[in-house]
Amino acid sequence: MLYVYSFALLFGGLSVINLIFSYQSKHIDPHFWITLKFQLQMLPLFLIANMSIGYGVLFGYKSAANLSFALIAGKCLEILISLLMGYLFLKEIPNWKTWIGIGVIIIGVILVKQK
Helix, strand or coil: CHHHHHHHHHHHHHHHHHHHHHHHHHHCCCCHHHHHHHHHHCHHHHHHHHHHHHHHHHHHHHHHCCHHHHHHHHHHHHHHHHHHHHHHHHCCCCCHHHHHHHHHHHHHHHHHHCC
8 A cells, every 4th residue: 555655645746846847947937037936936836746755755665665666666757757748848759769768767677676
């Protein structure tokens, strides 16, 4: 059950952070004061997202008994979320090199999980 909690918290927190930065890159003027105002308005969401990520890693560590695996799984999830945000906001479609890179990462996760 901790795997489910970990995945849900990591997915939620990482999605919020990637959503904020994707929205900023697409819709917020890059001038300093406008960006600062937007970032200050997003501080409550960043707090919630960081708490979610922290507890997601904690529950992942408790369920897998391996901090490296929990952190690597979180990074893999973040890469997949980044691909999703790239498609949603910028209509970017991953090419074959991206998929090969994801395959290498998956192989790395499998190697880390082995005893």
